[in-house]
Amino acid sequence: MITKFYTSKVLEQIKDNYIVGVLASKSDYLPKLGDDDEPVTYSESMNDVVFYVKALSQEPKEILEVERNKPMSKMYIGFANRSLSNLPIELKYSNDVNKIISFIRESLEGKLLLFKPVLTQQEKNERFYKNIDNVIVEEEDWKEGTTYYAIPRVNLTPEEFERKLLAEETFHLDQYNHAMPAPFYLLCGNYIYGNIKENQWRIDPTSSNTRVLTSPTTIKRVEITEDERIKFTGPERDLLVFIDEEYVNSTIADRLDNSGISLGDIQVNKISLTIEQDNNQTSSLRDIELHLEETNSKPLSEIAFIRDLESKTKENNLVYSREDLINFHTSIKSSALTILSGQSGIGKTRLATIYGEALGLSQDNKRMLIMPISPSYTEPGDILGYLNPSTGLYMPAESGLVEFLLNAQENDTQVHMLIMDEMNLSQIEHYFAPFISLLELEEKERILHLYSKDSVCHNSQKYKHSIHLKNNLVIVGTMNTDETTKDLSDRLLDRSNIVVLEKKSFLDIKKELSNVVKNNNSNSSGVEDAYGEVYMSWRSKNENWNAFDDFELEFFDKIDNEISKVDPLKGFSIRNIIRMGAYLNNLPAKSDEGFYIERDNAIDLFIKQRVLTKIRGPIELYDNLIGTIDLENGVPKGHLYELFDDNAAKKISDFSKTKKELARKARELSVNGYAT
Known part of the structure; x- marks a missing residue:
């Protein structure tokens, strides 16, 4: 028997994938590592509590290869101190082994588990082990006997994907790399693509996750309904979905054979x-x-929505630049929280409301909530409510937020919009604290806890202990900047897009509104109420890092280095790069009507509203970075301005808005000794 060992590159590739599993039972054949034959046990040799997990989905090819050639347990082995991210800190350093075993058993038993596989090889004694990098405990219980098929989700629209397939171009399977067996099914939009044979796959050797499908005209697609998704889908990541294997191999396979549309037919059509x-x-x-x-089963046009939004604002005697409207729309699509700022009376709250109305949302249909913020709000309970320990009843706040969030959770195919009016009248980081942390997490992990699940709550049927904040939740805040409001913290600025509305001249406003009266709203499509049903399909699924060329990232590194010299906490963060990628990916497609923003202008806008907002402080700190200004020619003498004005910057954008904002800050430093 020949023993084969794998390179560190292959081992890392294995570890980049996900497997669904379940905690093993006593009836399974368990490894002899522990002090007893329990699925969760203490191992004296390992000096740790170990547990065993049985795989319920595809495993990496190399692991299956080892199993065929070497004696190795079929169970994956996890360790309390290495494989569990949810192990409480008090248990991590506890010597109470029984307490740790009880916690692990209670947390994992009967639950679906998502984990990354690790192949551990010991060349000295020629042994291999299947280990676990990290366990994510899913909310749903495991139904005895159910196994899952991991289906990669392609980060493209169906139209783009089908074009690539028919042209035999490469595409990425970012969470299902070459270590995994060739998939027989793919997900894109609402479609499952199948009738794929193993010999049709061609792997790109220069990338760990890029593939090509040959003979694409034989591939077929069928649509999967929302009810089917809910019923048969198990754990999922952004680009990987685990679906009931029996359902895939019977129902979907039969549907592909009998009614699937082949790519060859689509091409002919x-x-x-x-x-x-x-x-x-x-x-x-x-x-x-x-x-x-x-x-092509294409959803309602995003361009038509923006056109209707512009018409609706003018109907309400509000006139904004088209760039501001598209920027606002793109910010909402790409960010968990968007904040509207601008001169008092410019119509920030009304714009947010009109945006919701253009999507067919209203407070009457419970898909929009306008929540005025009170200066008295100091903690989350002020907007959410609390569990009364005397009566055992959950008392929701008068804001109506809990009922709104419950409705959004139960109707997750429909977009829901929360508008926080004058959100900085009180300290946002206090009353909105749980949301600020949760909205940065992946959808599966965004669980808002109202009270402890162990507490006695007599109306828990209506108010469960937690609410799942899903991707259909859109949050918009409005803010003023005067002596009655609170400043935004760097933590909040780093997590939100600040859209500052530009005030148009009075004459321009009069002309724009007179044209609306003359045209009698002829630009409206008349299908406004349907937009909310397809809104989420407009969101890009493209990988955020792929939105940039290498030279652009090098330039942003320069910006980060320059800011970090003054304050490392205010630099161009990784979060900002990821959010900028999302913003660029979500820009509306170019149209003849001009309802789009050029990419170079979008980069300029994003840096102004997401990066420069954190750069504020006294002249002693920011003299060199922002610089003071020569009041005659208006050009700041600061390092940042020089960077945004050099040749490397001009390859990306003219950065006119960024430089204008830097000039404003430099003027404040010159006059007041402090930049805001």
């Missing part, structure tokens, strides 16, 4: 449609768009 359009000169552009939308 598109060619036929093009010929039809060329021969039929009487077809209007809108007829063609509708035909294409029907053919």
